[in-house]
Amino acid sequence: MTKKSEKxxxxxxxxxxxxxxxxxxxxxxxxxxxLHKNERINLYITNLVIDEVWRNRxxxxxxxLKKLKEKKFPTYPHYCLAYTECKALRKTQKKFEELWNKLxxxxxxxxxxxxxxxxxxLKNFFKKTSNIEIxxxxxxxxxxxxxxxxxPGKNGSLGDAINWEFLLERVPKNAxxxxxxxxxxxxxPLSAFEETGNKLxxxxxxxxxxxxxxxxxxxxxxxxxxxxxxxxxVDIPSEEVARKDELIEALLNSGSFKxxxxxxxxxxxxxxxTNEEKKxxxxxxxxxxxxxxxxxxxxxxxxxxxxxxxTSTGELGLWRG
Numbered sequence: 237m238t239k240k241s242e243k244x245x246x247x248x249x250x251x252x253x254x255x256x257x258x259x260x261x262x263x264x265x266x267x268x269x270x271l272h273k274n275e276r277i278n279l280y281i282t283n284l285v286i287d288e289v290w291r292n293r294x295x296x297x298x299x300x301l302k303k304l305k306e307k308k309f310p311t312y313p314h315y316c317l318a319y320t321e322c323k324a325l326r327k328t329q330k331k332f333e334e335l336w337n338k339l340x341x342x343x344x345x346x347x348x349x350x351x352x353x354x355x356x357x358l359k360n361f362f363k364k365t366s367n368i369e370i371x372x373x374x375x376x377x378x379x380x381x382x383x384x385x386x387x388p389g390k391n392g393s394l395g396d397a398i399n400w401e402f403l404l405e406r407v408p409k410n411a412x413x414x415x416x417x418x419x420x421x422x423x424x425p426l427s428a429f430e431e432t433g434n435k436l437x438x439x440x441x442x443x444x445x446x447x448x449x450x451x452x453x454x455x456x457x458x459x460x461x462x463x464x465x466x467x468x469x470v471d472i473p474s475e476e477v478a479r480k481d482e483l484i485e486a487l488l489n490s491g492s493f494k495x496x497x498x499x500x501x502x503x504x505x506x507x508x509x510t511n512e513e514k515k516x517x518x519x520x521x522x523x524x525x526x527x528x529x530x531x532x533x534x535x536x537x538x539x540x541x542x543x544x545x546x547t548s549t550g551e552l553g554l555w556r557g
Contacts, residue, residue, distance in 0.1 A: 245465065246407045247271070248280045248399070250417035251288040253458070257354040258296040264458040265357055271458075272364055281365045282402055284395060289358065297347055301340075353505045374401045387437050388421035396421050400440070404447060413444070414453040416461055422454060434460065480506060484513060487520040487527060496526050500539050514544050 257265045271277050309329040316322040346352045350359070378397035382389055388396035396419060407413050415422060415436070424435040436444075436454045444452045455461040483503050490496045509517070520527045521540065530536055 243276070243412055244278055245276055246278045246280065246411045246413045247461075248403055248413075248415045249285075249458075250399070250415065250419055250422070251285045251292070251395075252418045253416050254285070254289045254358060255292055255296050256418065257358065258293065258300060258352075265354060267458050267462065268357060268361055272361070279365065280368075280403060280406060281362070282368060282370055282399060284370050284398055284402075286362050288395060293355075297352075301343070368402070368406065370398055370402060374398055374405065377401045387439055388419070390421050404444075407448065409448050410450050411448065412450065412453075413448065414455065414461060416455050416458060418456050480509070480513060484516045484520070487517065488524060490520075490524055490526045492526060493530050496524075496530060497533070497535060500536050504535070504539050504543070506543075509543060518544060 253264075257268075271279055309325075309332070312322055312326070343352070346355075375394065375398055378389075378394045378401050381397045381401070382392075382394060388400055390396075403413075403415075417423075422437060422440065424437050424441075426435065434454050434456060435441075436452055441452065444450075453464070455464065480503070483499055487496065487499045487503070490499060503517070517540075521531055522528065527536070531540065
């Protein structure tokens with residue numbers, strides 16, 4: 237176990253980090269809740285950041301859905317139709333399109349209800365956070381910063397400048413401070429030539445050191461931040477891990493078909509399972525009739541096959557057809 241420093245880390249996540257949880261490439265959503273639980277971390281968030289996340293959520297989801305729709309099956313030349321492989325591919329394509337339409341309708345429904353997996357995580361996270369309202373004085377100072385041409389900020393937007401003024405006011409002197417952002421306005425133009433690729437804009441770094449008497453740090457992802465502070469987000473049970481454990485235990489002991497369907501629906505929201513978790517979920521299908529008897533129901537079958545990669549009768553011993 238890594239020895240943990242007692243020094244508190246003052247941390248700010250830019251809105252683009254929260255919005256990245258709707259991206260294809262995001263692998264950090266599961267780490268978000270850990271930041272709240274770590275007593276070493278003093279996490280700063282403003283109502284401005286929260287508003288920006290919900291304001292830009294639709295654009296992020298629209299972009300990812302467009303990318304998802306780009307994955308299409310080919311059009312087969314007429315001479316291919318005589319081959320059994322082509323017939324099998326067309327049959328697979330039809331099934332794919334049926335599942336895609338069901339998936340899209342579910343996504344659309346959950347999007348409108350703000351009930352996507354990322355939505356629920358972020359709402360829970362923001363609810364737990366004691367965010368601080370932006371003051372008129374902060375806005376005034378940000379406007380002056382923009383007028384003088386000082387970073388951060390772009391395209392006439394005051395958002396980054398207001399957040400920076402907020403941090404300058406709220407973070408105490410000599411406090412270890414880190415900002416996590418993908419916004420180039422915070423990054424040095426020379427970051428591409430740095431070994432880590434992470435360097436705060438020279439103007440902002442100089443301003444922070446003069447006022448806070450300590451050099452700030454900047455990272456582009458929560459993963460980079462965790463690796464730098466190797467005792468952060470370590471040895472703290474993840475909220476997601478704990479919830480998955482509860483759900484798997486509930487599946488093992490489910491007392492009705494409805495309860496099983498409800499548990500499967502929630503488990504289906506998770507993308508990754510450890511080998512031990514998979515074994516327990518598989519055991520539920522063997523040991524609990526409330527699971528095994530409805531193994532061929534569409535939601536249960538898709539979950540077991542997709543999440544556990546169980547595709548043959550022999551592996552589970554319960555599949556029919």
